[in-house]
Amino acid sequence: MAELIQETNGKVLIVRLPARMDAAAVRELEEPFAQSIADHNGPVLVDVSKVDFAASLALRMLMMNLKDQQNRGQNLMLFGLQTQIAEVFRKTRFDTLFTIADDEASGIEQLSA
Incomplete structure (x- = not known):
């Protein structure tokens, strides 16, 4: 069973995704992810x-x-891309659509500014 872990740091919601985001995990997490x-x-x-x-x-x-957040005038940022996931983002050009922070602290700092 896939699980989202959520916490807040100031005004920033942090959502932690599980290791395996296969089709079954996405079906399970898609609605709670969007709702949170x-x-x-x-x-x-x-x-x-x-x-x-x-x-x-x-x-x-x-x-x-990301698009829903942009439509609400809010940001959605990623951090912690492993090498193979970063490569997928580069090849699909998703790296040009998302803001990707180096780490959690820099992401929180950027989103709290």
């Missing part, structure tokens, strides 16, 4: 540091929530 972001009404920092597999549905989930 919508309920927060502020900037969101997504921890992908444990993600070692991301199906295309996981990329879609992130993209949809």
